[in-house]
């Protein structure tokens with residue numbers, strides 16, 4: 496791998512903020528706050544100058560997801576942040592609470608957005624009303640809207656809105672393991688696709704191998720304030736971990752050793768049954 500290369504990088508998560516405005520029952524943050532208070536994340540926003548310096552290093556054409564552990568619509572400079580990545584494909588996951596308040600910053604700016612709908616969410620009706628109003632407001636403009644249905648959620652009314660439906664299995668609140676009722680999809684190459692091409696930067700500038708929930712920071716390769724993305728992507732630690740992945744020994748890597756995910760989002764339900772062949 497050439498030293499100045501970002502070969503393989505196809506997507507990156509950048510955490511605009513780790514603050515959140517919702518308390519979902521299945522979120523790892525709740526468990527950390529309750530059971531491991533010493534690990535509680537210090538919630539806050541990414542410094543805008545840090546974000547600008549990151550944006551300058553991101554190659555054009557790749558996917559930039561502007562979320563990690565927090566709710567991205569809470570970021571005070573959301574519209575400007577999205578515009579920094581006008582040469583990339585921009586996306587974020589949201590709980591949708593602020594879709595209307597932030598519509599001016601999102602519509603005709605962000606490329607795609609995934610609204611997370613959670614099984615047994617007491618706010619589901621309110622969320623649906625906001626989502627419908629947002630769709631009316633944006634009309635044919637971007638972003639394309641995806642309904643990300645987590646766990647047992649009836650998809651019918653979201654399908655009726657004409658949205659793309661992404662079904663997701665629930666897993667342990669502490670990370671990507673113990674998926675409910677299913678096995679994660681494993682790619683034929685036997686290497687986690689997220690490790691190969693999809694790192695993450697948190698609001699403090701920590702650069703990690705992937706966006707998995709990692710309160711103990713096992714997957715951090717370094718900090719973007721001290722090293723460039725190219726340096727971190729080509730770092731000795733990442734090269735060593737890549738060798739383990741290639742040898743089928745992800746158990747040797749602290750974060751990957753207890754992760755059940757392979758970089759392929761795993762759905763549930765019966766999408767295939769609704770596909771009509773010509």
Ligand code: SF4
Pocket residue numbers: 671687688689690704705706707714745750751752754755756757758
């Ligand atoms: S195996 Fe899990 S922890 Fe390791 S890179 Fe892949 S998604 Fe991340």
